[in-house]
Amino acid sequence: MLTVSHLTKTYPNGKRGLIDVGFSIAPGSVTAIIGPSGAGKTTLLRSLNRLLTPEAGEIQLGNQEMRQLPPRALRLVRRQIGMIFQDYNLIEPLSALENVLHGCLGRKSLAAGMLGLYTKEEKKQALTLLEEVGLGDYALQKAGSLSGGQKQRVGIARAMMQAPQVILCDEPIASLDPASTHTVMTLLKDLAIQHDLMVIINLHQVDLAREFADHILGVNAGRIVFDDGPAALSDEALAHIYAAPEEAAYG
Amino acid sequence: MIETDISSQRRAPHPPAAPHAIANPARKTTRILLASLALITLYALATIAPDNVDLGVAGKSFLHNLDLMFLHPHLGQDTLAQLVDALARSIALALLTTLIGAVIAFGLALFTARNLAPAPLATAMRSLMALIRAIPTILWVLVYATVIGLGTEAAVVGLSFHSVAYLVKAFAESFEAVPQEKLDALRVSGARFGLVIRHALWPSVRPSLLSWTFIRFEINFTNAVAVGAAAGTGGIGYYLFMSSAFYFDFQEVGLIVYLVLAFAILLEMIAVALRKHLAKMV
Numbered sequence: 001m002l003t004v005s006h007l008t009k010t011y012p013n014g015k016r017g018l019i020d021v022g023f024s025i026a027p028g029s030v031t032a033i034i035g036p037s038g039a040g041k042t043t044l045l046r047s048l049n050r051l052l053t054p055e056a057g058e059i060q061l062g063n064q065e066m067r068q069l070p071p072r073a074l075r076l077v078r079r080q081i082g083m084i085f086q087d088y089n090l091i092e093p094l095s096a097l098e099n100v101l102h103g104c105l106g107r108k109s110l111a112a113g114m115l116g117l118y119t120k121e122e123k124k125q126a127l128t129l130l131e132e133v134g135l136g137d138y139a140l141q142k143a144g145s146l147s148g149g150q151k152q153r154v155g156i157a158r159a160m161m162q163a164p165q166v167i168l169c170d171e172p173i174a175s176l177d178p179a180s181t182h183t184v185m186t187l188l189k190d191l192a193i194q195h196d197l198m199v200i201i202n203l204h205q206v207d208l209a210r211e212f213a214d215h216i217l218g219v220n221a222g223r224i225v226f227d228d229g230p231a232a233l234s235d236e237a238l239a240h241i242y243a244a245p246e247e248a249a250y251g
Numbered sequence: 252m253i254e255t256d257i258s259s260q261r262r263a264p265h266p267p268a269a270p271h272a273i274a275n276p277a278r279k280t281t282r283i284l285l286a287s288l289a290l291i292t293l294y295a296l297a298t299i300a301p302d303n304v305d306l307g308v309a310g311k312s313f314l315h316n317l318d319l320m321f322l323h324p325h326l327g328q329d330t331l332a333q334l335v336d337a338l339a340r341s342i343a344l345a346l347l348t349t350l351i352g353a354v355i356a357f358g359l360a361l362f363t364a365r366n367l368a369p370a371p372l373a374t375a376m377r378s379l380m381a382l383i384r385a386i387p388t389i390l391w392v393l394v395y396a397t398v399i400g401l402g403t404e405a406a407v408v409g410l411s412f413h414s415v416a417y418l419v420k421a422f423a424e425s426f427e428a429v430p431q432e433k434l435d436a437l438r439v440s441g442a443r444f445g446l447v448i449r450h451a452l453w454p455s456v457r458p459s460l461l462s463w464t465f466i467r468f469e470i471n472f473t474n475a476v477a478v479g480a481a482a483g484t485g486g487i488g489y490y491l492f493m494s495s496a497f498y499f500d501f502q503e504v505g506l507i508v509y510l511v512l513a514f515a516i517l518l519e520m521i522a523v524a525l526r527k528h529l530a531k532m533v
Binding site: 077090093102105106 | 432433435436440441442443445446449451454457
């Protein structure tokens with residue numbers, strides 16, 4: 001269970017990224033965050049693993065409060081949270097397998113990690129994950145030589161390697177063609193169900209949110225303006241989410 | 252010619268400008284500069300007093316020396332074994348100082364790259380390295396020679412010192428070329444800073460670090476030859492200095508130059524092979 005309450009983030013330039021944001025997310029579900037550009041979707045997502053640190057509010061993962069954790073404790077909680085990115089952020093000169101193995105570096109001791117010593121189990125697990133995302137045959141190929149959709153699937157396998165409770169996806173399909181988009185979204189949905197994960201996805205496409213999400217958060221001007229299932233996402237609700245900021249403030 | 256070139260370049264972005272632009276400050280500066288250079292040249296030619304130099308004889312003996320050096324290279328005071336041994340010493344000096352420099356520079360570059368170190372530290376490191384680089388390698392060797400004494404130790408320390416400053420800049424810039432997000436991707440999975448460096452940064456920058464280090468090796472070889480003569484380090488530079496300035500044995504000078512050239516060509520061949528290999532790595 002991930003519970004966020006009263007989360008507020010103000011940027012150094014005075015711009016308010018998040019205003020009193022609260023919601024909760026259940027395991028085994030896909031949550032889509034939608035809203036106009038600049039509404040705070042990315043700020044919200046990046047606050048959840050403390051890539052950004054909000055100045056007020058609570059982020060509760062299980063029974064652990066995350067917002068105020070000191071670096072060492074934060075590192076331990078971050079193992080529970082995988083993340084995938086629009087630009088994949090793979091290390092391109094390394095093989096797909098090595099990139100997936102990076103997912104278990106959070107659990108490694110400094111010495112073993114520095115020497116790049118992975119256990120047999122870890123290697124087996126990484127291979128299994130690559131097979132699970134349909135890239136078993138590409139394990140030894142350089143990540144840089146894969147297609148966009150394949151890179152994103154390696155990114156997903158790397159996140160899964162952490163054995164996480166949560167996977168954060170920052171615009172995961174924004175650089176992909178329609179076929180790859182469908183593959184990646186289906187994969188995320190299946191993983192959420194099979195591994196009882198909380199998958200949280202920033203999306204620009206409302207129809208994808210409707211098709212794949214169990215839970216939709218609408219963000220406008222730093223506030224949550226919609227928090228419900230896809231069935232409740234009426235045209236009115238959509239208009240409200242995508243309203244120009246001034247209207248939303250009075251809505 | 253030069254003046255018209257410059258003024259036409261200046262005018263290029265403003266096509267409607269008048270064809271005879273008057274009082275163009277750049278043009279004026281160029282004229283003053285050219286006039287002063289011409290005056291200096293005339294003054295120099297008028298006053299160099301070539302009274303004792305017979306240009307015919309001088310030219311002939313110059314050509315004779317060139318002929319001795321490059322068409323009749325020959326052993327003089329020293330045996331070939333001695334020269335090859337000296338060349339090997341110079342190469343060893345270059346190799347050692349490059350390796351020391353690269354290892355230290357890697358560590359320091361972590362504190363100099365803006366995507367890894369806090370901004371004030373990065374700026375301070377950058378300025379310090381620029382300061383060290385501004386002073387030529389040979390001068391650093393001489394500076395250390397006053398502390399340690401003329402000889403090999405001063406050469407090793409001085410050459411390494413300048414190599415560090417040079418490589419820190421090159422390495423830090425390679426580090427900065429790695430997108431912050433690629434490092435963040437591992438950091439937010441809970442990996443320690445050291446492991447992010449090892450598994451995200453290192454594989455991404457390895458080819459460019461290798462190629463910078465190799466370039467520095469070439470520079471250090473040149474420097475190693477020079478300090479052999481200037482700082483009493485020995486090596487091929489010392490033999491070059493002795494045979495030219497002490498024994499006036501131009502045939503041996505020629506042979507030494509060919510030896511150094513042969514190694515330089517070998518280095519270039521290695522560089523080409525290395526570049527091909529690195530291109531495959533990326």
